[in-house]
Amino acid sequence: MAAISADQVKALRDRTGAGFMECKAALTEASGDLEEATTILRKRGLAQAAKRVGRSTQQGQIGAYIHAGGRIGVLVEVNCESDFVARTAAFQALVKELAMQIAAADPKYVRREDVPAEELDHERAIYRAQVANTGKPAKVIDKIVEGKLNSYYEHVVLVDQPSIRDAKVKVSDLIAQTVAKVGENVTVSRFARFRVGEGA
């Protein structure tokens, strides 16, 4: 069995918009052949996601979740293209799952683009200071800093977070799976998370 590299998985994900686990499975099945793996995903209905990205998502659902006897509450807006899809069980299950994810994993932003530039600069400066005295070459330091930044994104960015159900699945994978199931573009536009005492 061919070992599948992270770069191969990334290439397939970029091409199809399908989730990490699906892409890895398809590549394994196709012994690393990108074309064949794409075909496998297409047959499974998982490869259409990418085509749908960018299509207008003005319908959807507001989901709410109250945790720990009312000490934490979450509101999330998840959008799709039609009211019909908004009423499907698959879509509503995603809305519920995302609300629970936000309650448990406490993200600060929906996507990377939402992180303010000053906050990124601030994080980068900290990471750079941490490795500055290691005597490593500049290129290596850059890589370490970017690696730490990726970990940071996985903490604060909802779609980059590992799922609370399965750490190997990212939230973006859950969304891509729903896209494949419902046949429409699906996006998270915003969320609010209140914890008792934080706003008082």
Added chain:
Amino acid sequence: MAAISADQVKALRDRTGAGFMECKAALTEASGDLEEATTILRKRGLAQAAKRVGRSTQQGQIGAYIHAGGRIGVLVEVNCESDFVARTAAFQALVKELAMQIAAADPKYVRREDVPAEELDHERAIYRAQVANTGKPAKVIDKIVEGKLNSYYEHVVLVDQPSIRDAKVKVSDLIAQTVAKVGENVTVSRFARFRVGEGA
């Protein structure tokens, strides 16, 4: 039966912190006597509210309400002084009621102090322009402008809104009633209201 003026009701409210309707009823019963009306409210446990204002409210509940099949969602944080009170039916009923109020009446701010100064200036300028050419004396115009500003507050400020159940009762009255029932200071610290499509 003595007619009760708005000034009398205001005086009793300032003194006791009790709700508008309770104060009016107590004054009617007391034939307009402020002292006697205060005693009536004290006996009913409604006059202690004022003493509690300012006491720390770090406990509470996050309430959520989903309206119209998921098209509107509300999250609200209501605070009290103890976890014990946060678990009472009276407190939780208020949390639920406020979430529904916010869903239905769409306030923008919790209290008057939260309205940005620029927004107030903008509103005042509009009202002033509306009455500028009426030929009325400046003092009258000022009064009209302040009257219009009060109506504006009743639209956008949660605690100034009339209750969705009974337009004669203000949201601040509902809160004061709960203060009287639970014997602790109760405040609303924040809310979020999402409508599908607004955030996309």
